[in-house]
Amino acid sequence: MTFDDVKTLLGEVRINYSIRKSPEISSALAALKERAVLDGEDDAAEELCCHEQILTIQECYLKAFAQMKTGEYYEAWCVLEKAENTLSWLLTNYPKYAGCFELRFICATVPRLQSLFPYKYFISPEFLIRTKRCSICEKNISIRNPCGHRVGGVYKGKICHREVSDIEVLGTAIVANPSQKYSVVFLSDPATKERKDQYNYSVVQYLISRLAEPFDGWSHEVTKRRHPHSRYSFVGRNEKCPCESGMKYKKCCLLTDGVLRPHIQFTFQKKPLLAAEAVEYSE
Ligand SMILES: [Zn+2]
Numbered sequence: 297m298t299f300d301d302v303k304t305l306l307g308e309v310r311i312n313y314s315i316r317k318s319p320e321i322s323s324a325l326a327a328l329k330e331r332a333v334l335d336g337e338d339d340a341a342e343e344l345c346c347h348e349q350i351l352t353i354q355e356c357y358l359k360a361f362a363q364m365k366t367g368e369y370y371e372a373w374c375v376l377e378k379a380e381n382t383l384s385w386l387l388t389n390y391p392k393y394a395g396c397f398e399l400r401f402i403c404a405t406v407p408r409l410q411s412l413f414p415y416k417y418f419i420s421p422e423f424l425i426r427t428k429r430c431s432i433c434e435k436n437i438s439i440r441n442p443c444g445h446r447v448g449g450v451y452k453g454k455i456c457h458r459e460v461s462d463i464e465v466l467g468t469a470i471v472a473n474p475s476q477k478y479s480v481v482f483l484s485d486p487a488t489k490e491r492k493d494q495y496n497y498s499v500v501q502y503l504i505s506r507l508a509e510p511f512d513g514w515s516h517e518v519t520k521r522r523h524p525h526s527r528y529s530f531v532g533r534n535e536k537c538p539c540e541s542g543m544k545y546k547k548c549c550l551l552t553d554g555v556l557r558p559h560i561q562f563t564f565q566k567k568p569l570l571a572a573e574a575v576e577y578s579e
């Protein structure tokens with residue numbers, strides 16, 4: 297497989313995603329890169345490294361789409377984060393790729409999918425890092441003792457990052473906007489200590505069940521709408537209003553013709569798989 301073959305396969309992901317073999321593309325890229333490094337062609341190695349990241353982004357998006365289809369929502373969430381991080385590295389360092397390989401679609405879709413997930417709080421560990429090593433030259437480095445390699449830079453086809461060791465965990469905090477999104481707060485079963493997924497994924501499920509193909513376009517709008525009081529007959533007049541305003545029901549929405557609740561309206565580019573109606577969700 298030549299580099300041109302790889303570029304064609306990556307460029308046509310919208311139509312070939314279900315039949316192309318990504319391990320083959322990946323090993324072709326690795327072999328081409330190895331050759332370029334041996335021949336001292338650093339620019340070629342850098343370009344090949346970028347295409348490895350493009351393959352990763354596409355594969356992460358496709359995997360997350362498949363996982364959402366089968367109800368593996370937390371797994372999909374983690375893979376979406378990997379797509380987000382890889383995209384952010386690529387487009388910060390090489391903005392010229394923004395318009396190709398469906399990256400524009402993926403870049404717009406990943407954050408919109410993430411916004412439909414019910415997660416609000418995350419565990420954020422605080423560390424004290426004693427030793428940091430450069431992945432390129434393997435020197436221990438500090439602010440006073442830099443090695444000259446830039447984190448995120450490509451050297452002989454490899455991305456520079458910092459390897460940390462000798463970490464002291466200072467503590468953990470529960471936060472709303474973490475630097476890493478995978479540390480979702482889950483409940484655990486007190487008897488078995490197994491993770492219990494207490495979240496409601498109905499919005500993600502609603503959307504994904506209506507999309508036939510990963511690159512079908514969609515958009516959504518979050519608004520509020522009044523829902524009939526008959527749906528909330530289990531709530532007493534003196535209890536808190538189901539709109540979550542914190543006020544008593546009788547002093548809030550009961551004075552109007554319905555309970556004000558968030559409402560998401562989806563629009564699909566192609567005819568959706570099932571009859572689409574609006575979906576109500578609660579935060
Ligand atoms: Zn270095």
Ligand SMILES: [Zn+2]
Pocket residue numbers: 537538539540541548549550555556
């Ligand atoms: Zn209310």
